[in-house]
Amino acid sequence: MGSRMSIKTRIAIAYARTKLSSRKVSEDVENPLHEWVQLKVRNTFKQDEDFRKALGRSKLGEIDRAVFEEYQLHRFRKQVAYVMENSYYYQRKYAEAGVVPERIRTMEDLDQVPLTEPADLAEEPFLFLCVSQSRIARTFSTSGTSGKNKRLFYTREDLLNIIDSIAAALRSAGLKSNETLHIMFPAVVAWDPSLMLESACKVAGLKSVVCSEVDVDEQVRVMRERGTRVIIGLTSFIYRVTVLARERYDLRSLGLKAIICSSEPLSEAVRREMEEAWGCKCLSQYGMTEMGLATAIECHEQTGLHINEADFLVEVIDPDSGKRLPPGEEGELVWTSLSFQGSPLLRYRSYDISHYIPPPCPCGHLTVGKIGKPKGRRDAATKIGLGERIFPVLFDEAIMQVKGALNYQLVIDKPSFRDRLHFTVEYSGDMERGRREVMEALTSLDEIKNGLDNDLLEPIEVEMREVSKDFTPKMKPIIDRRQSYDN
Ligand SMILES: [Zn+2]
Numbered sequence: 001m002g003s004r005m006s007i008k009t010r011i012a013i014a015y016a017r018t019k020l021s022s023r024k025v026s027e028d029v030e031n032p033l034h035e036w037v038q039l040k041v042r043n044t045f046k047q048d049e050d051f052r053k054a055l056g057r058s059k060l061g062e063i064d065r066a067v068f069e070e071y072q073l074h075r076f077r078k079q080v081a082y083v084m085e086n087s088y089y090y091q092r093k094y095a096e097a098g099v100v101p102e103r104i105r106t107m108e109d110l111d112q113v114p115l116t117e118p119a120d121l122a123e124e125p126f127l128f129l130c131v132s133q134s135r136i137a138r139t140f141s142t143s144g145t146s147g148k149n150k151r152l153f154y155t156r157e158d159l160l161n162i163i164d165s166i167a168a169a170l171r172s173a174g175l176k177s178n179e180t181l182h183i184m185f186p187a188v189v190a191w192d193p194s195l196m197l198e199s200a201c202k203v204a205g206l207k208s209v210v211c212s213e214v215d216v217d218e219q220v221r222v223m224r225e226r227g228t229r230v231i232i233g234l235t236s237f238i239y240r241v242t243v244l245a246r247e248r249y250d251l252r253s254l255g256l257k258a259i260i261c262s263s264e265p266l267s268e269a270v271r272r273e274m275e276e277a278w279g280c281k282c283l284s285q286y287g288m289t290e291m292g293l294a295t296a297i298e299c300h301e302q303t304g305l306h307i308n309e310a311d312f313l314v315e316v317i318d319p320d321s322g323k324r325l326p327p328g329e330e331g332e333l334v335w336t337s338l339s340f341q342g343s344p345l346l347r348y349r350s351y352d353i354s355h356y357i358p359p360p361c362p363c364g365h366l367t368v369g370k371i372g373k374p375k376g377r378r379d380a381a382t383k384i385g386l387g388e389r390i391f392p393v394l395f396d397e398a399i400m401q402v403k404g405a406l407n408y409q410l411v412i413d414k415p416s417f418r419d420r421l422h423f424t425v426e427y428s429g430d431m432e433r434g435r436r437e438v439m440e441a442l443t444s445l446d447e448i449k450n451g452l453d454n455d456l457l458e459p460i461e462v463e464m465r466e467v468s469k470d471f472t473p474k475m476k477p478i479i480d481r482r483q484s485y486d487n
Contacts, residue, residue, distance in 0.1 A: 013202065013203055016160055016163075016203050017203060017204070017205060019160055019164075020160065020163065020164045020167065020203070020204060021036055021039045021040055021043065021164055021168075022036055022164050022165075022167040022168040022171065022204060023167075023204065023205065024039060025039065025168070025171065027171075027176055027177065030364055031172070031363060031364040031365060032168060032171040032172045033168055033169065033171070033172035033297075033299075033306060033365065033368075034364055034365045034366065034367065034368075036168040036171075036310075037308075037309065037310045037367055037368055038063050038367065040310040040311075041060075041063050041067070041068065041071050041310065041367075042060060042063075044071060044074075044075070045060045048074070050074060050078070051070075051071065051074045054070055054073070054074045055067065055070050063367055064366075064367070065358075065359060065366075065367060068309070068367045068368070069107065071310075072309065072313050072338065073104060073105065073106070073107070075313075075338035075339070076104060076110070076313055076336060076338060076346075077101045077102065077104050078101075079336065079337070079338060079344055079346060080094070080099060080101040080104065080113065080346065081101040082130065082341075082344070083130060083344060083346060084099070084101070086130035086131070087127065087128050087129065087130050087343070088127045089120065089124070089127035089128050090128075090346070093114060093116075094113070094114070097112070097113070097114045098112075099112055099113055099114075100112075107324075108324075110315065110324070110347070111324065113346065113347055114347070115317075115322060115334065115347045115348075115349055116345055116346060116347055116348045116349065117349060118150065118290075118348070118349060118351070121150045121290070121345070121348075122148035122149065122150045123148070125150060125151035125152070125153075125343070126151075128153075128343040128345070129153050129342070129343050130341060130342065130343060130344065131153070131155055131341060131342055135155050135156075135342075136153045136154065136155065136342060137154055137155055137156040137158070137159055138153075138154045138159060139151055139152065139153055139154070140152045140154065140289055140292075142289035142290065150289075150290065151343075152289065152290055152292075152342070152343050153342035153343040154292065154340070154342040154343075155341050155342045157341060158292065158339075158340045158341055158342050160203075161292070161311065161339050161340070162196075162200070162292040162293065162294060163199070163200040163203050163204060164204070165292075165294040165308050165311060166196075166197065166200040166204070166293070166294045167200060167201075167204035167206065168308075169285070169294055169297045169308075170201075170204075170206060170230065170232075170260075172297065172299065172306075173230055173257070173258045173260055173283055173297065174229070174230060174257040174258050175206060175229060175230045175257070175258075176229075177205055177206060177207075178207070179206075179207065179227070179229040179230070179257075180207040180208060180209060180226045180227050180228050180229060180230075181197075181201055181206060181207065181208040181209070181228070181229075181230050181231075181232060182208075182209055182211060182222070182223055182226070182228040182230070182231045182232070182233075183197050183198060183208055183209065183210045183211065183232055183233065184211055184212070184219070184231055184232065184233025184234070184237060184238055184241070185212060185233050185234050185237065185262075185263075186212055186214070186234060186237045186471045187212040193262070193263070193293060194210045194212065195210075196293065197210075197232065198210055207226075209222060209226045209228070211223075214469070214470060214471050216241050216244045216245040216248075217248075219241050219245065220245055220249050220251075220254075223254055224254065228254065228256065229255070229256060229257045230256065230257055230258050230259070230260065231256065231258075231259045231260065232259075232260040232262055232285070233260075233261075233262060234262060234263050234264060235261040235262065235263065235264040235265070235266050235270065236264055236406075236407055237471055238259060238261060238274070239270050239273070239274060239400075239406065240406050240407065240471060242273065242274050242277050242278070243273070243404065243406055243428060244406075244428060244467070246277045251277050251278045251279070252277075252278060252279035254278070256278050256279070256280040257280055257281075258280055258281050258282070258283055258300075259274060259278060259280060259281070259282045259283065260283050260284075260285050260297065261282060261283065261284050261285060262285045262287065263287070265284075265373070265374060265375070265376055265392070265393050265396065266282065266284040266373070267393055267396035267397045267400050268397060269396065269397050269398075269400040269401035270396070270400045271284075272401075273400070273403075281300055281302070283297060283298040283299075283300075283302070284297075284298045284302075284305060284373055285297045285298070285305070286305050286352075286371070286374055288335065288350060290335075290345055290348060290350075291312060291335050291337060291345070291348075292337075292340065294308065295307065295308055295312055295335070296308065296370070296371055298373075299361060299363040299365065300363060301361060301362050301363045303357075303361070303362075303370070304357045304361075304370030304371060304372050304373065305370055305371050305372075305373065306361070306365055306368055306369075306370050307368060307369060307370065307371060308368075309367075309368040309369065310338070310339075310368070311337065311338050311339045312335055312336065312337060312338060313335070313336040313338055314333060314334070314335055314336075314356065314369075314371065315333075315334040315336075315347070315356075316329065316330075316331040316332065316333060316334070316354070316355055316356050317331050317332050317334050317349075318331050318332075319331060319332040319351075319353075319378055325355075327355070327356045327357065327358045327369075328355055328356070328357070329355055330353060330354065330355045330372075331353070331354075331355070332349060332350065332351060332352065332353060332378060333350045333352045333353075333354050333371065333374070334347050334348065334349055334350065335347075335348050335350055336348065350377075351377045351378045351379055352374045352375075352376070352377055352378070353374065353375045353376065353377070353378055353381075353391070354371045354372045354373070354374040354375065355371065355372045356369055356370075356371060356372075357369055357370040357371065357372060375391045375393055376391040376392055376393055380392055380477075380478065382412065382478055382480055384412065384419045384421065384447065384448075384451055384456075384457065385419060385447065385448070385450055385451025385452075385454065385456040385457050386450050386451060386454060386456060388447050388450070390447055392410075392477040392478050394445065394447065395408065395410060395423075395442070395477070395478075396477075398441040398442055398444075398445055399423070399425060399438055399441060399442070401441060402427075402434060402437040402438050402441055403429070403437075404427050404428045404429035404434055405425055405426070405427055405434065405438065406426040406427065406428060406467060407425070407426040408423055408424060408425045408426065408477065409423070409424050409477060409478075409479065410422070410423050410424075410477060410478045410479070411424075411479045411481060412478065412479070412480045412481060412482060413481040413482055414481075414482040415458070416458075418455070418456055418457055418458045419451070419456065419457050419458065419482070420457075420458040420461070421448075421457065421458070421460050421461065422461040422463065423438065423442070423460070423461065423462045423463065424463045424465055425438050425462060425463070425464055425465065426465050426466075426467060426468065427464050427465065427466070427467070428467045431464045431466075434464055435462050435464045438462050438464075439460065439462050442460055442462070443460060448460065
């Protein structure tokens with residue numbers, strides 16, 4: 001691998017490495033993510049006089065939650081001032097709202113700053129750009145549900161920041177420098193995170209291998225050959241490989257330390273199956289392309305995902321009123337990038353539903369909080385039967401607990417006054433048994449039972465499908481063909 005790199009590239013990587021805080025966290029610390037966050041606060045204290053002034057201290061001392069919030073507010077003020085100077089979008093929007101960075105002193109003051117709508121970003125991404133074109137090192141595109149692509153711009157420093165947070169997250173999952181990360185995203189996903197992960201590992205000094213093969217023998221062979229210790233990939237893709245490979249291999253003998261499930265929600269049913277098969281913890285990761293992907297990851301406690309709060313400020317709001325909600329209450333996640341320079345987003349609506357869990361965590365994390373496992377996007381929720389709000393994760397839990405079920409899709413329509421639910425399930429095993437078990441799992445759900453009892457649902461339809469040769473990620477697990485449904 002080294003011989004293919006030019007001397008120039010090698011020097012660039014070596015230089016980049018010196019800038020990563022994650023490289024300065026020792027391999028043996030109990031909680032690498034915690035150490036890394038602390039290090040970043042200390043760096044800011046050293047380098048930024050405004051932060052020292054805001055804290056009113058000449059020595060930092062212990063970083064408790066109060067100090068940490070002061071750090072976040074300091075960075076938030078700086079970002080507000082920065083975007084007001086450099087982005088057309090924020091210049092206009094914040095001037096109209098009368099935003100003054102210096103007036104933001106407590107978390108409650110964040111209310112003075114208007115929310116950013118994803119539709120605005122999709123409509124005119126260049127209005128968000130804060131640097132000259134020549135400083136843009138990379139552009140990410142993300143397809144929104146509205147159809148229009150959102151574009152995000154990252155500078156070289158932004159990319160280093162992302163790499164640093166990816167490395168810190170991988171270390172927190174247990175990956176050490178001499179161990180291999182197995183990167184497992186199918187080649188068919190529209191935007192492939194493999195490249196980003198691979199180069200992040202290279203710069204951070206971690207070993208990795210990209211394997212997008214649908215063929216499970218090939219997957220297991222590569223893991224054995226490379227001595228894989230941690231897997232990261234698309235949840236449904238890893239699950240597919242798990243179900244098909246465990247029939248032929250003793251997956252526990254590979255000695256994995258952890259599996260990181262990315263890009264799709266991880267249901268508890270799938271988690272149980274995978275932990276059983278591989279004999280290691282299965283951790284959920286939450287990333288938004290708009291925020292540079294690495295935003296939150298579960299610790300081994302599995303009671304929520306630790307947010308990279310050194311680089312992101314997370315709030316939970318009531319999606320209808322826009323009001324900030326207290327910790328523990330469920331609402332929509334709103335993200336602010338505290339570090340990016342290319343096209344940073346402030347108070348950006350994610351449409352994802354979750355709640356905030358303040359520190360400490362039994363894993364040893366004392367300063368940063370967690371989000372509960374996101375339930376899914378607000379616009380992915382639908383209503384059936386009695387008008388109960390349903391997230392796809394409800395059906396994930398029900399269907400994926402059936403042994404052999406790999407994937408599913410639900411089409412809802414309304415041929416008469418009743419809703420009709422048609423499930424197509426990709427399944428490995430005896431089809432008739434599978435169909436019966438899926439049917440039992442679905443009809444035991446209260447939401448479906450109530451709908452049937454009240455004559456608001458047509459009888460549930462379950463169609464079983466053989467395991468396909470290819471893998472198709474379900475971009476939309478629920479397709480709603482109804483003209484309208486009652487809100
Ligand atoms: Zn924890």
